[in-house]
Amino acid sequence: DAKTTQPPSMDCAEGRAANLPCNHSTISGNEYVYWYRQIHSQGPQYIIHGLKNNETNEMASLIITEDRKSSTLILPHATLRDTAVYYCIVRGQKYTGTASKLTFGTGTRLQVTL
Amino acid sequence: NAGVTQTPKFRVLKTGQSMTLLCAQDMNHEYMYWYRQDPGMGLRLIHYSVGEGTTAKGEVPDGYNVSRLKKQNFLLGLESAAPSQTSVYFCASLTRRLADTGELFFGEGSRLTVL
Numbered sequence: 001d002a003k004t005t006q007p008p009s010m011d012c013a014e015g016r017a018a019n020l021p022c023n024h025s026t027i028s029g030n031e032y033v034y035w036y037r038q039i040h041s042q043g044p045q046y047i048i049h050g051l052k053n054n055e056t057n058e059m060a061s062l063i064i065t066e067d068r069k070s071s072t073l074i075l076p077h078a079t080l081r082d083t084a085v086y087y088c089i090v091r092g093q094k095y096t097g098t099a100s101k102l103t104f105g106t107g108t109r110l111q112v113t114l
Numbered sequence: 115n116a117g118v119t120q121t122p123k124f125r126v127l128k129t130g131q132s133m134t135l136l137c138a139q140d141m142n143h144e145y146m147y148w149y150r151q152d153p154g155m156g157l158r159l160i161h162y163s164v165g166e167g168t169t170a171k172g173e174v175p176d177g178y179n180v181s182r183l184k185k186q187n188f189l190l191g192l193e194s195a196a197p198s199q200t201s202v203y204f205c206a207s208l209t210r211r212l213a214d215t216g217e218l219f220f221g222e223g224s225r226l227t228v229l
Contacts (some may be wrong), residue, residue: 032216042202043118043220044157087156102147102208102218103173106156 004088009109012082020108022088025069030092033064035073037084038107044087045068047073078112085109116140120205120221127195127228135190135224137205143219145208146188148172148180150201151223157204163188195228202226 005023012018024033032051036044047053048062050071051093061074075082087107118139127133137146145164149172151158159172163182179191179201188207192199205221 013127034216036218041202041223043206043222044216044218049216082127085156101159101162101170101172102206103159104149 002017004090004105006086006088006105006108008106011111011113012075012078014022014079014112014114015077018030018078018082020073020075020086020088020110021070022073023070024090027068027090028092030094031090032092033062033071034070034089034091035060035062036087036089039080039081039084041074044104047086049114078110080114083110083112099111117222118205118207118221120203120218120223120224123222124225125227127192127226129228130198131195132191132193133195133226134192135205135226137157137190137207137217137221139186139188139205139207141209141219142185143207144185145219146182146191147206148188149204149206150174150199151204152201158204160190160203181216192226195197195226197228199217200226200228 032049034049035047038044048060050062064071085107087104121136147162148160151157158174160178161172161180163169166185169180181189203224206218208218
């Protein structure tokens with residue numbers, strides 16, 4: 001799986017959009033970008049994933065650059081409950097060989113404030 | 115469906131003792147993973163399994179053993195616990211079905227303290 005780089009921490013005011021960047025410059029053609037978040041000490045929770053096109057669901061939007069070397073997770077109206085550690089990982093969906101070895105980095109600690 | 119269940123949720127061990135953490139999933143997932151998370155740190159992969167009877171090493175496998183005798187269960191063993199193994203352990207599972215979203219399903223964690 002391609003390695004990812006994220007800023008260690010970010011702050012965001014409640015009600016504003018939180019934009020969390022992720023660099024994955026070594027991503028290969030069949031690898032997807034996945035985002036998870038971990039609230040307090042709970043198990044990580046899936047947020048969204050994408051391959052090339054931008055994606056949106058009820059939780060967030062994912063913007064992937066045209067060269068696919070970076071992406072941004074957008075929480076459009078951050079709330080205090082969105083305070084968490086956000087992880088960006090890239091992996092293939094064929095789950096063969098090393099594609100099944102799923103590793104997380106240290107993530108970005110997002111602090112949403114009043 | 116219970117999803118991914120880890121037992122026990124809390125355990126205190128003395129140095130040198132052994133124990134086994136059990137991860138059970140009822141989603142018929144092919145892939146299962148064990149991670150550890152130290153305070154203020156990210157998740158680190160210990161071992162993983164791509165199917166019944168198969169296991170592979172992750173980033174930090176030393177001091178741990180695993181077994182996947184049944185598809186729904188993935189066991190993590192500590193033969194001789196050390197204080198450095200004090201951590202929160204997370205189990206996760208994943209389906210190989212391409213039609214699925216491909217999301218990892220995590221358990222709630224097992225907090226292990228080694229004195």
